[in-house]
Amino acid sequence: MKVTERTTLLLSIVALVVSTATLLIVVGILPRPHDDAEEPTDHKALAGTTWLLQSLGPTGNLHPALTTTEVTLQFSDDGRVNGQAGCNSYFGQYSSDVDGSLTITGLGSTKMFCHEPGVMQQEQDFLNALAAAERYEVKNGRLHISGGGTEMVLSYV
Numbered sequence: 001m002k003v004t005e006r007t008t009l010l011l012s013i014v015a016l017v018v019s020t021a022t023l024l025i026v027v028g029i030l031p032r033p034h035d036d037a038e039e040p041t042d043h044k045a046l047a048g049t050t051w052l053l054q055s056l057g058p059t060g061n062l063h064p065a066l067t068t069t070e071v072t073l074q075f076s077d078d079g080r081v082n083g084q085a086g087c088n089s090y091f092g093q094y095s096s097d098v099d100g101s102l103t104i105t106g107l108g109s110t111k112m113f114c115h116e117p118g119v120m121q122q123e124q125d126f127l128n129a130l131a132a133a134e135r136y137e138v139k140n141g142r143l144h145i146s147g148g149g150t151e152m153v154l155s156y157v
Contacts, residue, residue: 047076088111096136
């Protein structure tokens with residue numbers, strides 16, 4: 001076999017393998033390659049992400065977040081956390097590890113009052129849940145945070 005024939009044969013085999021793998025991914029037999037920019041999964045990937053509250057409540061009894069306000073959570077590269085709690089802005093520090101542990105400390109917030117029903121209660125529940133955070137897990141594009149008998153679910157923005 002000449003060099004060009006071997007090269008052509010090798011390229012044909014590579015193309016066949018790539019095509020087969022692509023087909024297996026499309027039909028769901030093989031998992032899709034993970035894109036860390038799309039869905040953070042470890043403590044380093046939390047940095048630079050923003051999440052939107054979907055539900056919150058006692059463990060096993062979550063309630064949907066109010067649709068009249070946005071509650072956000074953002075992790076920065078330097079260990080800071082901040083966002084909108086519904087009515088007020090908040091800030092603090094966080095640390096996390098690859099084992100799923102999460103600690104949020106030094107929480108503070110602005111002190112505005114919102115008259116809209118339920119907003120202030122949801123805000124207080126959210127900030128209390130952040131302060132009690134012990135664990136996190138990212139699964140199916142959602143961030144689950146739990147600790148102190150409460151949990152919350154946030155979606156990636």
